[in-house]
Amino acid sequence: MLTLDKIYHASFTLKKYIRPTDLIHAPKIHPGSDIYLKTENLQITGSFKVRGACYKISQLSEAEKAKGVIACSAGNHAQGVAMAAAINNIKALICLPDGAPISKVEATKAYGAEVCLVEGGYDEAYAKALELQKEKGYIFIHPFDDEDVIAGQGTIGLELLESLPEMDAVIVPVGGGGLISGIAYVIKSLKPEVKIYGVQACGAPSMYNSLASNEIQRLSEVSTIADGIAVKEPGKNTFELCCKYVDEIVTVTEDEISTAILTLIEQQKLIAEGAGAVAVAAAMFGKVPVAGKKVVCVVSGGNIDVTILSRIIKRGLLTSGRTCSLNIELLDKPGQLKSVSQIIADLGGNVISIHHERSNEASNINGCFLRVELETRNYDHIEEIRNALINKGFRLES
Incomplete structure (x- = not known):
């Protein structure tokens, strides 16, 4: 049986092995709410799993x-x-x-x-x-469906109650369910009014589907950049604990996860892996009610391969409107590139690459195409540049 005594014992036992991780205030994650980050990505071994x-x-x-x-x-x-x-x-x-x-x-x-x-x-x-x-x-040593393992993960709940006793909700990444089971059990036992939300990737919604159907569901396949939570089937113990103590499970997309990773890097100077960023993604994109509330997002891990990180950053820049690609049809005559560049520069866009291509059989015989990669501020900035080019007579492909 999972008990509070066992989790308090785990907390005492783990003092010589791990460190209590910081709770960082991050209100910019979702304006109008009071977001805090539980930085388990800075734990020994880079994850709560230890x-x-x-x-x-x-x-x-x-x-x-x-x-x-x-x-x-x-x-x-x-x-x-x-x-x-x-x-x-x-x-x-x-x-x-x-x-x-x-x-x-x-x-x-x-x-x-x-x-x-x-x-x-x-x-x-x-x-x-x-x-x-x-x-x-x-x-x-089971990764999640074991009462001692769940008790160890539940020590995070004790630390949250000590660090932020006035919190309204906790958002937790979910794979097999060991982390959220431990945290939810502790917090609901000691402060039942606190909401517990779980987050899974859209490509691996095993616990989400299981709770929705009220029985354990096994996925035929999983596909997500959040490899740490890519689990086809939740555990028997974790499913029962989630049914009893978790308020809701939601899902986030790959683009939302990528944007969350990028946001943590830029705003908080924190590196999170895909699984570690899903709670932040849920808060950022309004998947759970956070407005006007004190909410903790558990950043569960930071062990991301640098080659994957570079691709995720690129995806996050595209998703958040920080980069864009414009395909512009031009007349093949002197001065066209200069005009396009001037419009972009005047509006504060930064050209990072250009590809010029002569016309094909479907276009004007004197035409050409210009593919421009830009650094931009956001989607409004992209639209401003697009409209300025159109108003100057340039034709943009969608």
């Missing part, structure tokens, strides 16, 4: 520790288990999807764990871990 993993392993008997541990993960639980195993001087084998970010794979190895890469996603890694556990006799 809490549950460390507490679970601390509760193993010496005989169990002697067998070694095995786990499956999209990357963050892997690092938590690897670190906890190293602290306890026990063997750890981690099954990771072969598509896991390189940074997460290498970080797991750096803690001393053995890594087994499995073709597919989290669920395939889970199946492989169970197979190896039966074969070798390891102790399996």
Whole structure:
């Protein structure tokens, strides 16, 4: 049974392994609301997962520790288990999807764990871990559907109540449901008026679908940049806890996640992975009621591969109107490029690339096309530049 005593015990036990993370005020995330960020992306190992993993392993008997541990993960639980195993001087084998970010794979190895890469996603890694556990006799450390793991994640709820007792709501990323189960159990037990909202990616809405149908649903596939919450099926324990203690689960799109990552970088100087940014995305895009309220967004992790980060930043710039592409049909004569450039410059746009192409069979024989990539302030700025070009007689392709 999950109890408050167990979570308080987890909090005491974890003091020597982890650090309480800061709660940062971030009102610009959603004007008209009072947003705070729980920065678990700055936790040891870069994610909240170390809490549950460390507490679970601390509760193993010496005989169990002697067998070694095995786990499956999209990357963050892997690092938590690897670190906890190293602290306890026990063997750890981690099954990771072969598509896991390189940074997460290498970080797991750096803690001393053995890594087994499995073709597919989290669920395939889970199946492989169970197979190896039966074969070798390891102790399996579940990433979310385990009461000790949930108790470890629930220590975040205790920290939130201590740091911001007047909060109105908490927004939490949801994959398998271990994080939100622990936080919701603590907060609803001690301060039931606080709303608990969960967030999933549109491409991996397993808990969202399960709560909507009032029974556990398994997805046939998942697809999202938020690899840390790309879980096909929630756990039995986490589903029951969410049914009882979570007020609502919502979903966010890939573009909304990308914009949230970019916003955290620019406004808060924080790096979040896709899974870590979904709570901020839900607040930014009004997926849950935050206006006029004190709301905590849990930024659950920051372990993002830099190559993925560069693509996400580009996507976020496009989504927020910070960059745009204009296709302009021109007459192929001197001075046209100068005129276009002058209009853009006068309105404060910044040209970052230009591609000039002679006309094709569908256009004027004396025509040409100009593709201009711009840095802009927002969508209103883009529209202002488009209208100015049209008013000067230039034809823009949609």
